Amino acid sequence: MLTKEDIVDQLGRLNIANKVVCFHSSFKSFGDVQGGPQTIIDAFLESGCTLVCPTFFYSAQTYPARINYLNNGIDYESVPEMCSVNYMGATSQIEPSMGVIAKMLLGIEYTTRTKHPTNSFAIAGKDKALLLANQSPFNVYSAYKAIYSENLPALVILAGVDFESCTPIHYAEELAGKSLFRRWAVQNGQVVEVEEGSCSDGFESLRPYVNKIESEIKIGDSLVRVYNFHCLVDTIAEAIVRDPSITHCGIENCHRCNDMVRGGRNKA
Ligand SMILES: [Zn+2]
Structure with missing residues (x-):
């Protein structure tokens, strides 16, 4: 049975105090944890880091405007006309694929969720305020931009998940000069236009490019990549610039991958 003290001890080897930790996880990968997902969150925050976890929610997406942006990763013929789900920022409005740790973090009183109806992030910890600047539906990766532009010490930690769950890679696509897509969602009863990243199903093929900057530890049963x-993001952005098709998931008619390989949404 993994305890909070065990986790704090392991995290001590990663020196996460005073760093931002972009954390992507499968709770099951840890094995038995005394106290459940809350124990993992407590161990990170008591180690002095600021946690950033994606808390995406797809069910409120809609395509009512049918604004025909070019190269926007959509087959407009095949999308549903209107959805009935209204995103109101409720803590229950999160995809199961985000994991139970992210879901639990979202429900904690000291957590702030960024203002984005489909691609929000839950942020908690001492440097939370630094990461909340400039957030908007048209600036989906504002927290990552704050880390990057302010040169904040930060780690990406993947616990029992791979690059398909590694949202900072979407920010690396932006750094590589790609233009993110536009989507629409129902938020508080209104249709709002938002910025979103592309398909992540092919991201694990980037792994050979980061071998030299990867470290691995075990926390409980979880193999943790750090x-x-x-x-x-710099290494991956360089890889994307050299080979724009490197992020493609391999599915021939994946509109998101096909359009992102071509540079993303045409802003002209
Ligand atoms: Zn794809």
């Missing part, structure tokens, strides 16, 4: 945030 990267310096800045090294990771």
Whole structure:
């Protein structure tokens, strides 16, 4: 049975105090944890870091405007006309695929969720305020931009998940000069236009490019991959610039991958 003290001890080897930790996890990967997902959250925050976890919610997406942006990763013929789900920022409005740790973090009183109806992030910890600047539906990765532009010490930690769950890679696509897509969602009864990243199903093929900057530790049963945030996004952005198709998931008619390989949404 993994205890909070065990986790704090392991995290001590990663020196996470005073760092931002972009954390992507499968709770099951840890094995038995005394006290459940809350224990993991407590161990990170008591170690002195600021946690950032994606808390995406897809069910409120809609396409009512049918604004025909070019190269926007959509087959407009095949999308539903209107959805009935209204995103109101409720803590229950999160995809199961985000994991139970992110879901639990979202429900804690000291957590702030960024203002984005489909691609929000839950942020908690001492440097939370630094990461909340400039957030908007048109600036989906504002927290990552704050880490990058303010040169905040930061790690990307993947616990029992791979690069398909590694949202900072979408920010690396932006750094590589790609233009993110536009989507629409129902938020508080209104249709709002938002910025979103692309398909992540092919991201694990980037792994060979980051071998030299990857470290691995075990926490309980979980194999945990750790990267310096800045090294990771810079290395991956360089790889994407050299080979724009490297992020493609391999599915021939994946509109998001096909359009992102071509540079993303055409802003003209
Ligand atoms: Zn794809």
